[in-house]
Amino acid sequence: RGQRAHLLQLADAGTPRYVYHLPTVRARARALAAIKPIDQRYYAIKANSHPAILQLLEAEGFGLECVSHGELKHVFQHLPELSPKRVLFTPSFCPRSDYEAAFALGVTVTVDNVEALQRWPDLFRNRELWLRVDLGRGEGHHAKVRTGGKDSKFGLPIARVDEFVRAATDLGSRVVGLHAHLGSGVETAQHWRLMCDELAGFARRIGSVHTIDIGGGLPIPYSAEDEPFDLDAWAEGLAEVKALHPAFRLAIEPGRYLVAESGVLLSHATQVVEKDGVRRVGLDAGMNTLMRPALYDAWHDIENLSRQGGYAEAAFDVVGPICESSDVFGKRRKLPVSTAPDDVMLIADAGAYGYVMSNTYNQRAMPREDVIE
Template sequence: MDHFNYKDGQLHAEDVPLSRIAAEVGTPVYVYSAATLTRHFGLFRQALDWTDHLVCFAVKANSNLAVLKLMADQGAGMDVVSGGEYARAKAAGVPGERIVFSGVGKTVSEMRQAIEGGIRQFNIESEPEMRALSALAVSMGAEVPVAIRVNPDVDAKTHEKIATGKSENKFGIPIAKSRQVYAEAAALPGLKVVGIDVHIGSQLTDLDPYRAAYAKVADLTRALRADGHDITRLDLGGGLGIPYRRDNNAPPLPIEYGQVIRDAVGDLGCEIEIEPGRNIVGNAGVLLSSVIYVKEGEGRDFLIVDAAMNDLLRPAMYGAHHDIVPVREAALGAELRPFDVVGPVCESGDTFQKGTQLPSVAAGDLIAFRSAGAYGAVMASEYNSRPLVPEVLVSGDHFAVIRARPTFEEMLSRDTIPEWL
């Protein structure tokens, strides 16, 4: 469920017509619904209300400070994968004890930043990282809590570029050697082993891969406890999918996901951490765009819009689908025709959809890319020297610009021409 609906023939975000935002802010522009964000976060918290838990929002899905502040005010923790994301979480008011630091390539400077600013735990991805963190902690006179990310070799049956739990993926330590690695971690100074971390991928629409992975985590917990480790936390990752196509069967609900967790590890007495991102913010956002031209081609018609692959990279990068809808509601029974919806960037890959069925549209009309709240603005760039797309947050009948569109002058000011040129 989201809060983007037609009212009086116009698509609204909550009680704000998208046409009003387009008129005042311009297009392209990302628009987020605060009501949808808080509702989706609440569903995950409810799904784990049977145990001690922390729902950590995956900052990589959407790192806007206003979104993070909204999540933090709901009691969310944060899952970060860089020093920049850590800084954003802190700037949004999230205390260090609610921040989990993940990621395969943590640098010593990032580790120091998190130790100095406070951290709930580091999720260790490799033995070299573990040894580097130990040496740093000792040099700082600190003891830092750690969980070790194990790779369970479970196929999440998702896109190859977002699968993380198979043996060929770069993430985590093979589960077969995890007891050996935990033994080394326990012996290293400056580290306090507190738990196990696992994450098998993103956009999962089937619960069976979770069942398989969490069964392995449960067995490992018992084995590690038998080895003398005090395992008190299980970080079970995120990755639950969303319905990018409204005509498809809906993915599992958070409450169903929570029951899978309870069945697999509920008897272990561990605090549960999960790291949803897409499922909280994906359907809480749309990318609003204007039609520049309707172009008749050879055997196909093109809808050329002012949004481009630098604004929404997922279709070009993953072949991902986003439902595209007109902001002005089509009349009942209106004739539909196929369009290739494309952007203005000088790449053939700047194509959002081919043959998508839309009612009659004209230059200046508004369209919306649904389910664009996750991995949209965070992956945007200034390719073709196009300014970064702005972001807007809606709450009820009002909205605020939470990231402004840079001017050309602001873009150019970041470059420096050497004196000798």
């Protein structure tokens, strides 16, 4: 709301448009940097790979976590002086060429299956590796973001850890990092404490591990009713775990927490219609612009930026122009009764998994991006 005039000006230059507020990113980064038990902080760039955000977070002391060769190239294109030691590569079912590129760059490489070592022994010979394990369960705000358990494609089953270590040892390689990430939007602080205990047990068994990576998944309050994540309670739990397992460095790799609240999606209303008692406002943004509501049933607050304060309200479904029934941003949302075509509409908390997941379905143009310093 404090940036309303600026946002309206940006919207006049064309929508749909993502806008990122860099001071918010900086504030989230410093809040995490203040948590002393954490030794290494990576930013998961899949959440938002805008160059200004990468440069800001690198300057705030964060390393960068990538999941593809494309992301690696993007990082070094925009941060050519970045040390490879500050880059973590955590792929899933990637081709051999991605691993080859990562090793050539000198970044830290994570593996999550024995089969890769068995198929490409020459590639993984005499390496220091991080191992991603599946602790046997998934957690998170939606089934499609739970990344642990039998139904998930991620992670080595814990029953095969010894097999992986033997295969690595036979190749002259060592497991020096141990990683688990069970899902996104996890709200219980004890989740990470339990993960630390479990990973520490496996790390001792392996014998060569110096770093435990507990992933990301920190939640943000997407609606006014949501409670902000209690960072203090989280930090206290991590401090207790660190005291129990002082031999290991502790790493995290959040994405959403750092950038989601920094971003909004601006759009213009195209049509306002009534059908069988249901009011609908259509936008020039659609599920191709912001996939999360269609993909995860995700909630985003929606406001009429052109009409703020003092307006009588009614319930509207907010929809886009894509030829799919799932092209809905929100149902029965309270908006001014007077909402009209050409009003500027704002979708909140869109700084994570917004632009990076957008596409040209229906041959719609990609959205624009801007930053506010």
